[in-house]
Amino acid sequence: MKILLAGDYRYEWYQEAAASALERQGHEVVRFAWFDFFQYPSLKGRIQIRLMLGPAFGQVNDEFARCVKFVRPDLVFTWTCWPIWPDVIRQLRTDSSAIWVSYINDDPFSPTASASHWRFFKTSIRLFDIHFVFRHANIPEFYAAGARVVKLLRAYYVSDIHRPCELSKHDLQRFQSDATFVGHYEDDGRVDYLRTLLAAGLHVRIFGAGWSSKALRGLPLSASGIVPVYGDEYAKAIVGARCALCFLSRHNRDTYTRRSFEIPACGGLLLSEYTDDLATLYEPDAEAVFFSSPVELVDKARWLVNNPEQARRIASAGRARCIRDGHDVDSRMRQMLDAVVEHTGNR
Numbered sequence: 001m002k003i004l005l006a007g008d009y010r011y012e013w014y015q016e017a018a019a020s021a022l023e024r025q026g027h028e029v030v031r032f033a034w035f036d037f038f039q040y041p042s043l044k045g046r047i048q049i050r051l052m053l054g055p056a057f058g059q060v061n062d063e064f065a066r067c068v069k070f071v072r073p074d075l076v077f078t079w080t081c082w083p084i085w086p087d088v089i090r091q092l093r094t095d096s097s098a099i100w101v102s103y104i105n106d107d108p109f110s111p112t113a114s115a116s117h118w119r120f121f122k123t124s125i126r127l128f129d130i131h132f133v134f135r136h137a138n139i140p141e142f143y144a145a146g147a148r149v150v151k152l153l154r155a156y157y158v159s160d161i162h163r164p165c166e167l168s169k170h171d172l173q174r175f176q177s178d179a180t181f182v183g184h185y186e187d188d189g190r191v192d193y194l195r196t197l198l199a200a201g202l203h204v205r206i207f208g209a210g211w212s213s214k215a216l217r218g219l220p221l222s223a224s225g226i227v228p229v230y231g232d233e234y235a236k237a238i239v240g241a242r243c244a245l246c247f248l249s250r251h252n253r254d255t256y257t258r259r260s261f262e263i264p265a266c267g268g269l270l271l272s273e274y275t276d277d278l279a280t281l282y283e284p285d286a287e288a289v290f291f292s293s294p295v296e297l298v299d300k301a302r303w304l305v306n307n308p309e310q311a312r313r314i315a316s317a318g319r320a321r322c323i324r325d326g327h328d329v330d331s332r333m334r335q336m337l338d339a340v341v342e343h344t345g346n347r
């Protein structure tokens with residue numbers, strides 16, 4: 001099958017990882033990256049994205065249309081399709097026999113989502129053959145917006161990135177901790193959890209974006225020392241922690257997240273906010289450890305730090321479950337294509 005996979009291509013674990021997985025399964029994949037048109041993070045690009053208006057949008061849509069017409073794909077697979085105009089999709093659908101599939105890992109129907117940012121996509125929902133969504137809550141919302149077929153397609157881990165690794169003496173100095181959180185700042189209660197851990201005397205590290213001095217107010221941490229980590233450093237940050245923390249985005253109404261798979265795949269111990277959804281993915285206290293309050297988080301983190309052998313067994317069982325249940329990118333892409341075949345009869 002010839003597949004055109006269009007998306008941002010900003011981070012290797014999203015569109016590029018999916019494209020590579022599809023190629024490993026014998027498909028021809030043509031990549032179309034639209035983020036470069038905005039010359040991000042230039043001021044001009046950021047303004048256009050914020051306003052959803054400007055010359056970059058015309059360039060993206062013209063080039064996307066030319067690419068679809070030239071490649072003549074069997075499947076057009078768009079990933080979080082926020083910049084493409086509905087009229088362009090409608091015309092391209094008229095001119096070709098390709099199957100149109102959308103995947104979106106954000107939450108365009110969140111009460112806090114930007115209406116202007118998602119206006120093109122929401123108008124286009126009824127134009128796709130199949131929508132794959134990240135969370136259960138989006139399934140009825142997409143149907144209500146006119147979608148034909150909506151399927152859950154969870155996040156995944158990428159085995160080349162999210163894997164166990166050895167830490168040098170220098171790595172241990174940088175990454176060793178009682179509890180580490182790798183992720184962005186969000187005003188959803190995660191700071192309160194971190195504050196409670198620190199007040200209990202646990203050694204906590206944070207890596208990620210958006211951690212300003214304002215966000216860290218009241219915490220004995222410096223924003224200048226909190227930086228994102230990617231690739232090998234991401235895996236080392238997970239492996240270096242006795243407990244790898246996972247908080248769930250209220251903005252995106254998440255009941256699980258990418259880290260729910262990446263942490264166990266790295267061999268880390270998943271210490272996560274509890275949801276009924278997560279309890280179907282891992283057996284509580286046997287394959288992952290969950291908490292529902294700051295007090296419970298501290299109690300469980302202390303127990304894990306003081307019982308390293310039991311913690312290692314839980315981490316090992318979590319990794320085995322994650323692998324056994326097929327939460328890797330190759331399995332996800334097979335799942336996506338199987339659904340395409342089921343609903344369109346094409347391969």
